[in-house]
Amino acid sequence: xxxxxxxxxxxxxxxxxxxxxxxxxxxxxxxxxxxxxxxxxxxxxxxxxxxxxxxxxxxxxxxxxxxxxxxxxxxxxxxxxxxxxxxxxxxxxxxxxxxxxxxxxxxxxxxxxxxxxxxxxxxxxxxxxxxxxxxxxxxxxxxxxxxxxxxxxxxxxxxxxxxxxxxxxxxxxxxxxxxxxxxxxxxxxxxxxxxxxxxxxxxxxxxxxxxxxxxxxxxxxxxxxxxxxxxxxxxxxxxxxxxxxxxxxxxxxxxxxxxxxxxxxxxxxxxxxxxxxxxxxxxxxxxxxxxxxxxxxxxxxxxxxxxxxxxxxxxxxxxxxxxxxxxxxxxxxxxxxxxxxxxxxxxxxxxxxxxxxxxxxxxxxxxxxxxx
Amino acid sequence: xxxxxxxxxxxxxxxxxxxxxxxxxxxxxxxxxxxxxxxxxxxxxxxxxxxxxxxxxxxxxxxxxxxxxxxxxxxxxxxxxxxxxxxxxxxxxxxxxxxxxxxxxxxxxxxxxxxxxxxxxxxxxxxxxxxxxxxxxxxxxxxxxxxxxxxxxxxxxxxxxxxxxxxxxxxxxxxxxxxxxxxxxxxxxxxxxxxxxxxxxxxxxxxxxxxxxxxxxxxxxxxxxxxxxxxxxxxxxxxxxxxxxxxxxxxxxxxxxxxxxxxxxxxxxxx
Amino acid sequence: xxxxxxxxxxxxxxxxxxxxxxxxxxxxxxxxxxxxxxxxxxxxxxxxxxxxxxxxxxxxxxxxxxxxxxxxxxxxxxxxxxxxxxxxxxxxxxxxxxxxxxxxxxxxxxxxxxxxxxxxxxxxxxxxxxxxxxxxxxxxxxxxxxxxxxxxxxxxxxxxxxxxxxxxxxxxxxxxxxxxxxxxxxxxxxxxxxxxxxxxxxxxxxxxxxxxxxxxxxxxxxxxxxxxxxxxxxxxxxxxxxxxxxxxxxxxxxxxxxxxxxxxxxxxxxxxxxxxxxxxxxxxxxxxxxxxxxxxxxxxxxxxx
Numbered sequence: 001x002x003x004x005x006x007x008x009x010x011x012x013x014x015x016x017x018x019x020x021x022x023x024x025x026x027x028x029x030x031x032x033x034x035x036x037x038x039x040x041x042x043x044x045x046x047x048x049x050x051x052x053x054x055x056x057x058x059x060x061x062x063x064x065x066x067x068x069x070x071x072x073x074x075x076x077x078x079x080x081x082x083x084x085x086x087x088x089x090x091x092x093x094x095x096x097x098x099x100x101x102x103x104x105x106x107x108x109x110x111x112x113x114x115x116x117x118x119x120x121x122x123x124x125x126x127x128x129x130x131x132x133x134x135x136x137x138x139x140x141x142x143x144x145x146x147x148x149x150x151x152x153x154x155x156x157x158x159x160x161x162x163x164x165x166x167x168x169x170x171x172x173x174x175x176x177x178x179x180x181x182x183x184x185x186x187x188x189x190x191x192x193x194x195x196x197x198x199x200x201x202x203x204x205x206x207x208x209x210x211x212x213x214x215x216x217x218x219x220x221x222x223x224x225x226x227x228x229x230x231x232x233x234x235x236x237x238x239x240x241x242x243x244x245x246x247x248x249x250x251x252x253x254x255x256x257x258x259x260x261x262x263x264x265x266x267x268x269x270x271x272x273x274x275x276x277x278x279x280x281x282x283x284x285x286x287x288x289x290x291x292x293x294x295x296x297x298x299x300x301x302x303x304x305x306x307x308x309x310x311x312x313x314x315x316x317x318x319x320x321x322x323x324x325x326x327x328x329x330x331x332x333x334x335x336x337x338x339x340x341x342x343x344x345x346x347x348x349x350x351x352x353x354x355x356x357x358x359x360x361x362x363x364x365x366x367x368x369x370x371x372x
Numbered sequence: 373x374x375x376x377x378x379x380x381x382x383x384x385x386x387x388x389x390x391x392x393x394x395x396x397x398x399x400x401x402x403x404x405x406x407x408x409x410x411x412x413x414x415x416x417x418x419x420x421x422x423x424x425x426x427x428x429x430x431x432x433x434x435x436x437x438x439x440x441x442x443x444x445x446x447x448x449x450x451x452x453x454x455x456x457x458x459x460x461x462x463x464x465x466x467x468x469x470x471x472x473x474x475x476x477x478x479x480x481x482x483x484x485x486x487x488x489x490x491x492x493x494x495x496x497x498x499x500x501x502x503x504x505x506x507x508x509x510x511x512x513x514x515x516x517x518x519x520x521x522x523x524x525x526x527x528x529x530x531x532x533x534x535x536x537x538x539x540x541x542x543x544x545x546x547x548x549x550x551x552x553x554x555x556x557x558x559x560x561x562x563x564x565x566x567x568x569x570x571x572x573x574x575x576x577x578x579x580x581x582x583x584x585x586x587x588x589x590x591x592x593x594x595x596x597x598x599x600x601x602x603x604x605x606x607x608x609x610x611x612x613x614x615x616x617x618x619x620x621x622x623x624x625x626x627x628x629x630x631x632x633x634x635x636x637x638x639x640x641x642x643x
Numbered sequence: 644x645x646x647x648x649x650x651x652x653x654x655x656x657x658x659x660x661x662x663x664x665x666x667x668x669x670x671x672x673x674x675x676x677x678x679x680x681x682x683x684x685x686x687x688x689x690x691x692x693x694x695x696x697x698x699x700x701x702x703x704x705x706x707x708x709x710x711x712x713x714x715x716x717x718x719x720x721x722x723x724x725x726x727x728x729x730x731x732x733x734x735x736x737x738x739x740x741x742x743x744x745x746x747x748x749x750x751x752x753x754x755x756x757x758x759x760x761x762x763x764x765x766x767x768x769x770x771x772x773x774x775x776x777x778x779x780x781x782x783x784x785x786x787x788x789x790x791x792x793x794x795x796x797x798x799x800x801x802x803x804x805x806x807x808x809x810x811x812x813x814x815x816x817x818x819x820x821x822x823x824x825x826x827x828x829x830x831x832x833x834x835x836x837x838x839x840x841x842x843x844x845x846x847x848x849x850x851x852x853x854x855x856x857x858x859x860x861x862x863x864x865x866x867x868x869x870x871x872x873x874x875x876x877x878x879x880x881x882x883x884x885x886x887x888x889x890x891x892x893x894x895x896x897x898x899x900x901x902x903x904x905x906x907x908x909x910x911x912x913x914x915x916x917x918x919x920x921x922x923x924x925x926x927x928x929x930x931x932x933x934x935x936x937x938x939x940x941x942x943x944x945x946x947x948x
Contacts, residue, residue, distance in 0.1 A: 051597075053596045053597055055596070058607045058608075058610060058611040059611040059612050063442075078445065078596070078597045079442060080594070080596060080597065080598075080599050081599075081607050083607070083610060090503075091513060091595070093507070094503060094506070094507040094513055095506070095507055095510055095511070095512045095513060096512060096513040096514065096595040096596055097512055097596075098512070098514065098595055098596030098597065099596045233610075234610070235610045235611050236611060238611075238612060239422060239423070239612050239613050239614070242421075242422055243422045243424050243425060245424075
C-alpha cells in the first residue's frame with residue numbers, strides 16, 4: 001500500500017513536470033475542454049481494411065503491438081523509420097505523400113503545422129481522446145490537440161555505468177559532463193541537445209535557451225571546445241552500453257531504462273543546471289492515403305493498455321491517463337522514468353527556437369564538430 | 373608449386389614469383405579482404421543479442437530474419453527497384469552503345485559526359501540534386517523516383533561490358549550481311565544483338581548488383597513503404613545492432629556470390 | 644578509348660543510326676543533367692525561412708560562408724571549418740590511394756604471374772568484394788576493429804586496452820582502404836597481365852637485381868593500371884559518406900557528411916548545394932589532372948568509361 005502511494009506521488013510529480021510544457025510558448029489554453037466533446041463521435045470506426053503507413057523513429061514501436069493492432073482492426077501496418085525530426089520533415093516536404101501516421105517531436109509538430117503539412121484530425125475528439133493527460137493538453141505546439149495525439153515523452157540527461165566507470169558518478173552537472181574527460185564517453189549528435197546543455201552549463205537559464213545574445217553562445221562554444229567524446233552519434237547507444245563499448249553517454253531517459261534492464265549498474269543523472277523535456281506525437285500528414293485507418297490507429301494507441309505496452313517497450317512514460325496500471329513495475333520504479341520529487345524542478349521543455357537562434361545553435365554545433 | 377622447372381616459360385614466371393614478400397603480402401591482402409566477411413558470416417550464427425559478443429551457435433537470427441515482415445518488404449522493394457533499374461538501364465545502355473558509334477564528335481562528347489557522370493560525381497551530390505529536382509517538379513518520393521535515379525547511375529555500369537564487346541567485334545559478318553542486302557534493322561536483330569548478348573547479360577548483372585547494393589541514393593529518395601534493404605540495414609546498424617544484421621548481410625553475401633559466379637560462368641562461355 | 648575509333652568512322656561493327664542513342668541522352672539529361680543544374684541553381688538561392696528547401700531569391704551567400712564567418716563576438720573573419728573538412732577529405736582520399744596502391748601492386752603482380760587456373764580463381768576472389776554492398780563491407784570491418792572484436796580483444800590481451808581504433812580517424816582510413824582496395828587491384832592487374840615477362844627475364848640475364856627490375860622495368864609497364872587505379876580509388880573516396888559516418892564516430896567529417904548534415908539537421912540546402920558544386924569542381928579538376936598525368940607518362944588518354 002505504502003509503495004503504491006509513493007508510486008502515485010511519483011506520477012503526480014511527472015504530471016507536474018509536464019504541465020510546464022504548457023507554458024513553453026505561452027500558448028496555454030484550458031485543458032481538455034475539447035476532449036470532452038470526444039464522446040459525441042459515436043460512429044468512430046474500430047475496424048478497417050487495407051493498410052496504415054507509419055513513419056516513426058528507429059526502434060520506437062513494439063513489433064508485437066503492431067501485430068496486435070492488425071488482429072484487432074484488420075488493418076495491416078507498414079513501418080518506415082527516420083533518425084531525426086529533420087529527416088522526417090525533409091521527406092514530408094519533398095512530396096512523400098503516403099505516410100498515414102508520423103511521430104515527430106514537439107517543436108517539429110509546431111513547424112509542420114506552420115508549413116501546412118498536417119491534417120486537422122482533432123485526436124482530442126476521438127473516443128480515447130478524453131484520456132489524454134490534462135497536462136498533455138494545451139501544449140505549446142498544438143494547444144487544442146487539433147493535429148497531434150501524445151506519444152511518449154521523456155528527458156535528455158546522462159547515462160552512467162557506475163561499475164564500468166566509477167568516476168562517472170561524480171558527474172553532477174552539464175559542466176562536469178563537458179569537462180570530466182572520461183574514456184568511452186559518447187555524445188548525441190543532436191545540435192539542440194548538445195548546444196542547449198552547453199548553454200545551461202555556462203549559466204543560461206532554462207527560459208532563456210533561445211537567446212540571440214551571441215556572447216552566450218561564445219561562452220558555450222568555449223566550454224565545448226575542450227569536450228571530445230569518443231563517439232558522436234544520433235542513436236540511443238543501448239547496445240553499445242550493454243556491450244561495454246560505451247560507459248558514459250548523453251542519453252534519453254527511456255534508453256537509459258532499457259540499458260538498466262540489462263546492466264543494473266547504469267544510472268541516470270539529472271544534471272543540476274536542468275535538462276530538456278521533450279514529447280513526441282502522432283500526427284497525420286496532409287494527403288495521407290488511408291485517413292480513416294490513421295484515425296483508427298491513433299485512437300487504438302491512445303487506449304491505456306496499448307500505449308502502456310508501448311511504454312514497456314520503449315522505456316518512456318506516455319501521455320495517456322490510466323496507462324500506468326498496465327505498465328511494468330520495473331518501469332514504474334525507475335527513477336530515470338519516474339522523476340524523483342527533488343528533480344522535478346530541473347526539467348524544462350526542449351527549446352523551440354526561431355531561425356536566428358537556430359542558426360547560432362548550428363554555428364556552435366558545426367564549429368564543435370569541426371574541432372573534433 | 374610442384375610444377376617442373378624445366379619448361380622455359382615457367383622459369384620466367386618463377387623469377388618474378390621470387391620477389392621477396394610478394395606472396396606474403398598477397399595472402400595478407402586476401403586475408404584482409406575476406407576476414408571481415410568471414411567474421412560477419414560466423415557471427416550470424418551467434419545466439420547472443422549483442423552482435424559483437426559471442427555466446428553460442430544458433431540459427432535464431434536467421435529465423436528472426438525470415439519472419440521479419442519489415443525485412444521481407446525491404447527485400448521486395450530492393451528487388452523491384454533493381455529489376456526495374458536493370459531492365460531500363462540495360463536498354464538505355466544498348467541503344468546508347470550502338471547509336472553513339474556513329475554520332476558526331478560534339479554530340480557524343482556530351483552524351484559520354486552524361487553517361488560517365490555517375491562514375492565521377494560523388495553519389496551524395498547526385499542524390500541530393502535529384503531530391504531537390506524531384507521536389508521542385510512534384511515527383512513523389514518512393515519506388516518510381518528511386519527506380520529513375522537507379523536507372524541513371526546504372527547505365528554506365530551496364531554499358532561498360534557492352535562497349536568492350538563492341539570494340540572486339542569483327543567487321544566481317546556485318547559486311548557480309550550488308551553485301552547480302554540486309555537492312556539496318558535486320559543486321560541489328562540477326563547479327564549485332566546475338567553477338568552482344570553475353571555482354572548485355574554481363575552488363576545487366578552488373579547493373580542489378582549496383583542497384584541492389586545502393587544505399588545513399590535510396591536513403592534520400594525513399595518514400596512511404598519503399599525502404600530498401602540497405603536503408604533498412606543502415607537503420608538497424610544505427611539503433612540496435614543485433615546479429616540479425618549479420619544474418620541479413622550473410623544472405624546478401626551469399627546472393628552476391630551467386631551473381632558473381634553466374635557472371636563468371638557466362639564470361640567463360642563467351643571465351 | 645572512344646577517340647581511338649573516330650578515324651575509322653565508316654563501317655564500325657554494329658553501328659546504327661545515331662538517333663538510336665537519343666532516348667538515352669534525353670533520359671540522362673533528366674536523370675543526371677537536370678539534378679546537377681538544380682544543384683548549381685539552388686546553391687545561389689536563399690534557404691527557406693522555415694522547413695526545408697529554398698526561397699527563390701538570388702543570394703550568393705552560401706559561397707561566401709564557405710570562407711567567411713561572422714564570429715560570435717561580432718567580428719568577421721576567415722572560416723577554416725569547411726576548408727578543414729575539404730582538407731580532411733583530400734587527405735583521407737590521398738592516404739587511401741597511396742596505401743591501396745602499395746598493397747595492390749604486389750598482389751596484382753602476384754596474381755598475374757600465377758598459372759591460368761589459379762589466376763582465374765584469385766581474380767574472382769578480388770572481384771567478389773566489388774559485388775558486395777559497401778554498407779555490408781563497412782559493417783564487416785567495423786565489427787573487426789570494434790573494441791569487442793578480434794583486434795580489440797588482441798589489444799586488450801596485450802595490455803593496450805586503453806587504445807581504441809574504432810571511432811577514430813584511423814578507423815575511417817582502415818574502412819576506406821578496405822572498401823576501395825579492389826578498385827586498385829583490378830586495373831593494376833589488367834596492366835600487369837599484359838606485361839611481357841620476357842623483359843624482366845632479359846633484365847635478369849643482364850644481371851639486374853630483383854628490385855632494380857621491379858623499379859625500372861615492371862613499375863613503368865604497369866603505370867597505366869596504377870593511374871587508372873588512382874582515379875578509381877581517389878574519386879569515390881573523396882565523396883565517401885559511410886566510412887566516416889559508421890567508423891569515425893561522427894567526428895571525422897568528410898565533405899559528403901557535411902552535405903548530408905545540411906540536408907538534415909542544419910537545414911541549409913543552398914549551403915549543401917554549394918558544397919556539392921565545390922565537390923563537383925574539385926572532382927573534375929582532379930580528373931583533368933590525372934588525364935594530364937596519364938597522357939604525359941603513358942601517352943594514352945585516361946578514360947573513365
